[in-house]
Amino acid sequence: MMVLVVGAGRVGAAVAKSALAAGHTVSVLDEDPLSHERLDAGQATSWEDAGGRFTVGTAIEIDALLAAGVEEADVFIAATRGDNTNILVAQIAQRRYGVHNVVVRVLDPARADWYAEQGLHTICAVKLGVAMFEQAIADAAVS
């Protein structure tokens, strides 16, 4: 399976590494050439030697998406640090290139919910974090 990860920050790089370790073909797109270091960190071999692909480019530039292999992608992960970039690029992957599995990182809970209703698979770390804090408070009250 071909996984395209847009955004090689903490989240994107970690997801890309575990997908590669799980035996998938993985391509990473990020506008910062230095973000490549995060893919090499803690690995025995370089990202490319391990079989990974890395493309430098801006997420919403069509040429960059094509170079990173959006047309072959089975899974598309939008994990840049910008909600708006993620939501836009995910819809481009879904509507223009027909990628079936599009997963989007959205920090804003309200828009994570609304875009989920519109058919995007959104993952909201803020909502998950808030729920864990709430649980921690509830647990403290019981003990």
Place this chain on the structure above:
Amino acid sequence: MYVIVVGGGKVGLNLARELIRNGQEVTLIEQDRRAYLRIEQELEHAVQYGDGTELWVLERAGIQRADLVVAVTGDDEDNILICQVAKEKYLCERIIARCNNPRNLQHFKLLGVQPAVSATDLILNLIEHEVPGHGLVHLLDLPDEELEIIEVEVAPGAPAAGCRVADLRLPEGSLIISVLPRGKSGFVPKADTVIEAGSEVLVVLDPGLEPQIMAQFAPGSRAA
């Protein structure tokens, strides 16, 4: 009419100012605190502080009753998403988006964010129209009707230069509708009108005939 303008840069602020002067009800949304404080001195309650891509900010501004949402921030992603939620979530009938990078126009179109206004494209069109000797200018494209109107300057030595309209060898599906001699007003030509080099002609044609038209009026020049 109630108008929400997102983005308090030069475009957004001047737009809000003019709309207010014309008697419209306006809320401008600006996310930079310093810019907001500066604008607030002038516009007072007509400006709100916040990130216009967040739903609660739009709702606080009253997007549910807005007749028009105009997204003119410096970020195309933001402008696209503001207009997308305005249209699809809040069912706002009229939206206008600013496109900063013309290469992103395709994204506005893909997500149904229309009209998208690109200052770069507007200026490019003007340059195309103003720069002399540039060859061909598209005045009107009606893709659904399969019809175009172009303007072309007649080059010296072109097959059409010095030729009567009746003797022109124009392709089937094209017609000269106006001749604009240099420095004089334009007119509708007759069969015996002579086309002088340096004049401009307006031609109505089926799409795809530009190369044949250019071969007659301005061979060797670049088609736009």
